[in-house]
Amino acid sequence: MPALRVKICGTTNLPDALLSLDAGADAIGLIFAPISKRLVSVETARQISVAVGPALGRVGVFLDQPLSEVLRTAERARVSAVQIHGPVSSLYLQTLERYYPVLRVVRPADLQQFSQATPGHTLMLDAPTPGSGKALDWQALRPVFPAGGWLAGGLGPENVAEAIRALHPAGVDAVSRLERSPGVKDPLRVRAFVQAARQAHHTLEYPINESYPQ
Structure with missing residues (x-):
């Protein structure tokens, strides 16, 4: 089973980025959507x-x-991948994929229209309102969750293990439940989230055999 990827989204400052690195996360999210409470400037992101x-x-x-804005911002900020919310065309995605790995965000209501195998980019399932802190109904989503997909939406230290056991995602992404306030991380919760995710995935790889004699 491939290693689980853990992303800490909504990073707005260097100390929080270093916290995620030290906690064992694989990636951080730098939000450039103007409407976000966790908007980071291109200069800070760089x-x-x-x-x-x-x-x-x-x-x-x-x-x-616009695609031109995404490419320009991504280059200036020196990101290593991009995450796309909202409706975009196939040409938009195909052009973007020439330059960066792409996480394509979808909502539960739209999930069935996407193929289990999505060439060129990775699907991420998120809540209808990103950053709301509201968790999805993981059990109901089991029949349609895409193989190799990532999971976001209301994840935190207290529920990420349950979500991983239910859907076996390739990656998990959290933001609001890891914060003291929008854009400011809670170190204890960040570390607890990464640890809980790693432990849950390890259990999937090496399940406990309850019948084995103790």
């Missing part, structure tokens, strides 16, 4: 990217933004 280097993935998060 400073973060330079500081953490290749040791930590930097995912630029965009919502309903």
Whole structure:
């Protein structure tokens, strides 16, 4: 089973980026959607990217933004991947995929229209309102959750293990439940989230055999 990827989204400053790195996360999310409470400037994002280097993935998060703006911002901020929210065309995605790995965000209501095998980009299932902190009904989504998909939406230290056991995602992404306030991380919750996700995935790889004599 491939290793689980853990992403801490909504990073707005270097100390929180370094916290995610030290906690064992694989990537952080740098949000460039103007409507977000966790909007980060391109200059700050670039400073973060330079500081953490290749040791930590930097995912630029965009919502309903023109392709030219996404490409320009991603290059200036030195992100290593992009995450796309909102409706976009096949040509938009195909062009973007020439330059970056792409996380394509979908909502539960739209999930059935996407193929289990999606060439060129990875699907991420998120809540209808990103950043709301409201968890999805993971059991109901089991029949349609895409193989190799990522999971977001209301995840935190207290429920990520349950979500992983239900859907076996390739990656998990959290933001609001890891914060003291929008854009400011809670170190204890960030560390607890990464640890809980790792432990749950390890259990999937090496399930406990309850019949084995103790």
